[in-house]
Amino acid sequence: xxxxxxxxxxxxxxxxxxxxxxxxxxxxxxxxxxxxxxxxxxxxxxxxxxxxxxxxxxxxxxxxxxxxxxxxxxxxxxxxxxxxxxxxxxxxxxxxxxxxxxxxxxxxxxxxxxxxxxxxxxxxxxxxxxxxxxxxxxxxxxxxxxxxxxxxxxxxxxxxxxxxxxxxxxxxxxxxxxxxxxxxxxxxxxxxxxxxxxxxxxxxxxxxxxxxxxxxxxxxxxxxxxxxxxxxxxxxxxxxxxxxxxxxxxxxxxxxxxxxxxxxxxxxxxxxxxxxxxxxxxxxxxxxxxxxxxxxxxxxxxxxxxxxxxxxxxxxxxxxxxxxxxxxxxxxxxxxxxxxxxxxxxxxxxxxxxxxxxxxxxxxxxxxxxxxxxxxxxxxxxxxxxxxxxxxxxxxxxxxxxxxxxx
Amino acid sequence: xxxxxxxxxxxxxxxxxxxxxxxxxxxxxxxxxxxxxxxxxxxxxxxxxxxxxxxxxxxxxx
Numbered sequence: 001x002x003x004x005x006x007x008x009x010x011x012x013x014x015x016x017x018x019x020x021x022x023x024x025x026x027x028x029x030x031x032x033x034x035x036x037x038x039x040x041x042x043x044x045x046x047x048x049x050x051x052x053x054x055x056x057x058x059x060x061x062x063x064x065x066x067x068x069x070x071x072x073x074x075x076x077x078x079x080x081x082x083x084x085x086x087x088x089x090x091x092x093x094x095x096x097x098x099x100x101x102x103x104x105x106x107x108x109x110x111x112x113x114x115x116x117x118x119x120x121x122x123x124x125x126x127x128x129x130x131x132x133x134x135x136x137x138x139x140x141x142x143x144x145x146x147x148x149x150x151x152x153x154x155x156x157x158x159x160x161x162x163x164x165x166x167x168x169x170x171x172x173x174x175x176x177x178x179x180x181x182x183x184x185x186x187x188x189x190x191x192x193x194x195x196x197x198x199x200x201x202x203x204x205x206x207x208x209x210x211x212x213x214x215x216x217x218x219x220x221x222x223x224x225x226x227x228x229x230x231x232x233x234x235x236x237x238x239x240x241x242x243x244x245x246x247x248x249x250x251x252x253x254x255x256x257x258x259x260x261x262x263x264x265x266x267x268x269x270x271x272x273x274x275x276x277x278x279x280x281x282x283x284x285x286x287x288x289x290x291x292x293x294x295x296x297x298x299x300x301x302x303x304x305x306x307x308x309x310x311x312x313x314x315x316x317x318x319x320x321x322x323x324x325x326x327x328x329x330x331x332x333x334x335x336x337x338x339x340x341x342x343x344x345x346x347x348x349x350x351x352x353x354x355x356x357x358x359x360x361x362x363x364x365x366x367x368x369x370x371x372x373x374x375x376x377x378x379x380x381x382x383x384x385x386x387x388x389x390x391x392x393x394x395x396x397x398x399x400x401x402x403x404x405x406x407x
Numbered sequence: 408x409x410x411x412x413x414x415x416x417x418x419x420x421x422x423x424x425x426x427x428x429x430x431x432x433x434x435x436x437x438x439x440x441x442x443x444x445x446x447x448x449x450x451x452x453x454x455x456x457x458x459x460x461x462x463x464x465x466x467x468x469x
Contacts, residue, residue, distance in 0.1 A: 139430035165469055314414035315438045350435035355414050 254283025
């Protein structure tokens, strides 16, 4: 069965190129050599934070303790992202090869693959190298892919984030140093070893080597999974996708973690630094293009998602996220007051760093971006009913979810 | 020394702020919040007392 979304490379197909048949040949580096390759290639994490992989590998490899673990994190909780499930379903051997390399690099005793997608679990178990890995299934959820939730769930506990420090590389599974790495990051490590750092770096920028996967959706266009070199302007990708960037009125960037961006963001190069400088994040590489939707309604949709997906364990996030979602929903039906708007802005700011995972921080970015780019429009929702929100009310699930279910 | 409040455990009793107001505050919703990156030497004793006093044992030193 083929993947339900079209997949297209913007330049060279690396991750998107079909895997060669037969046993993998080519370089077979030692643990320290693997870390050197990751460093020279400039491989950064593809799960959201963009942390340099070599640094993480080195931390786990040199952490105190005689036991170590590696976990491929394939729980893609971002509703507008499909890239990890593509790799796990269609390129499982590349992910497993990366996991084996990471295990060697840190000297791991045991390897796990952590997924919620049933098709991905089946493909991993049946793929070459799959017999060496424990596949752990989890119920899908936004917080389930957070690294401390991953460690807890693999250890048999609930998939809920814990307070940091310690981070998993310090004390993870059973207290042992544990590498938790996104599925695409591991596939990229396998590519960097296969191609060598020099070839790997022929695409990308000095700060981020190689290509990355972008799930592009919205603006009335069927979603497509692209493989894009770091540094390409977003406009070029959007123009390839829909023929023109005209009519794009904004976007959700970095999945749901990067808030709303205005059309001027089309001129940003797709790098971690450029998105961070715009107050956003490249996150998991998912972009939802907007074409005329009301930004207040979009923010209300995303805030309602965060409220539903809330782990219900950290007080400030439980209360603050619900409050933010309530005011935004109220604005879409003209039931919010000016004092609600003031509270929305204040609570949005107050949520930063107030939980064990980054959910409250994502709410902060969302609300902050709404006020930064659309302050007058927010006020207009107090004064008069919004016609666009009236025809597109907040729904039981986010409107921006990309379904991979079989029809 | 750093102090960390486990946000999943804290329910806003407020003892931490009472014992070491220079180190702990309360957020918008009344939950405990660490105000400093590193605990300054002169507030070490207060911070340690707060760790002891928290009824939910939600504070750890790192």
